[in-house]
Amino acid sequence: MHAPRTRVQRRPVHGVLLLDKPLGLSSNDALQKAKWLLRAEKAGHTGTLDPLATGVLPLCFGAATKFSQLQLDAPKTYEAVALLGVTTATGDAEGDVLECCEVLPEHLTPERLVAVQQQFTGPISQVPPMHSALKKDGKALYEYARAGIAVEREARQVVIHALKLELIQTEKAQAAIKMIVTCSKGTYIRTLGEDIGAALGVGAHLTFLRRIDTGGLGVERCVTLAQLEAMDEAQRLACVLPPESLLVGHTRVTLDGDNAARFLSGVRRRGPWPDASAVAVFGDQPAALLGVGHIVGGELVPGRLLSPLEIQQILEGTPHSASMAHSGTLEKL
Template sequence: MSKKPRTPAVKRMFRKLDGILLLDKPQGLSSNQALQRVRHLFRAEKAGHTGSLDPLATGLLPVCFGEATKIAGLLLGSRKAYETTAELGLTTDSDDADGAPLLQRDVPEFDDARIEAALAPLRGPIRQRAPIFSALKQGGEPLYAKARRGETIEAPERDVVVHDLRLLRRDRNRLCLQVECGSGTYVRSLVRDMGEHLGCGAHVATLRRQWVDPFTAPRMYRLEELQALAEGQGEAALDACLLPIEAGLAGFPRVVVDAAQAHRLGQGQRLRLEGVSPAELVAIHDETGRILGLGEIDSDLILRPGRLFTWTTEAAVGGRQA
């Protein structure tokens, strides 16, 4: 009996696409898995996310396509807000519900004042020890890779800032907490350390990222919603979900240049400006409002171009050739 010939796989064609998608990451996927799902859905040549969420976590994961990847590092360092549920009485090796149990302890009786006393030392500028299951690298390798091999790990400590940490509600041995923090803060570490202050241990049972500055009231899209748009209305409907790159730079000082100045910037030249103030980082726009790139204004009010978007440099090259 002859075998039926196999239908050759259709090679997916990717396209140039610029913009920012505010993805509502589902539970159970790593940030990279979620990124690859939307990248293939949008057929984007280039994509990157702005700060990992654990597989257990849900919520806002800004995904940058194309030229927007040039500002991903800025969003990575932004202020973020979370709602988390801390389960008291059990510590795990990952400090969350996905980890293996380490120690079970009785949960003593305590009131909200005792919880407040445990939270107070974890606010403000603090020194925090990262979880051993984290993406931090040691010797060029993520800690989680070493931990999975059973290696003994001394998790590093680093300085972080916790702007807000408070109890929202309590349901027996579960505490719902609101967290607002700066870059590099691990909510799992906050919950772990709170549990030790209470004397019973704790781990993260649920975690949801609510916002990332400057997207403080985000319209997020679920994977299922994007898939339905792609199948029902096509790529134009998908593309309408994207924010322009300018939206990710809303919190930075804005500088507007005319066409001649934009051309010079695209050639890498510096500009002397009037009516501006020195700034380490500014968002440079043309007179139509389109973003051209990032730069710095020094004490002599000289604008030094930094990372420029391709349309800025390509326009300058095209103009020179003409």
């Protein structure tokens, strides 16, 4: 007989875990594993990262889930390698080879690399790949692709904020392009690699993809699932950053007790503040995040707010100190 499974006792956890997602694991599987390790009640991630990609995946717990959209909309930075001369059905190494092309020196002159780099910097148009989670008539495109059905897709506008291309060689002495890409949400790096290969006249597919930054949260601050598993419970909780870690670049406003209570009730407050489109609002006694909003005409307008219970739980049980709110996580303070 099998031993009875031990039921995990969930608890409120509020904050952000910066996970370095491993290769081959879906974003949701990584989230569920971390949620189980932390025994957290409520959790969500800030947008999917391809199973064949590694790197920064901010996981939100409790009150921090209210601000996850900010990371969904934030610019992302990736490091990728595109193998030249080979195209595949999926745009990566998992797909069947479609075409091979000899890569000649004239394809890869410094002048051509500079021209292609300029061509794909700024606003560009992309056709979403068939092997993607984008939905058509309620079904993900990859479901159609697996059934051998090609679906017409409309091109979408994305922005490549910065692009650096470097010619390298693989261990098998094959020509490849190393890319460092900072881009808007909705950008498909596999498609970018394919399009760059096509522009060079030889085709390409991705063999490596790693997200190294999302919205100012860098991979150097991340923890792996293997590291989490090796920790005791207190060490795991100490890895959870405060919810305001998601509010990079927000202007900070601090309210006294009466104004803080009214703000938490959704009431606008007036004060000597300049206009600001993104504001992180704190109470002064105690020093705690209340929510976000914006300022127009000297009026602080509430946006997403924490509940009094969430604030109490953060103050009583969050493993990080309130001083972290002053540690440079927020800019423009």
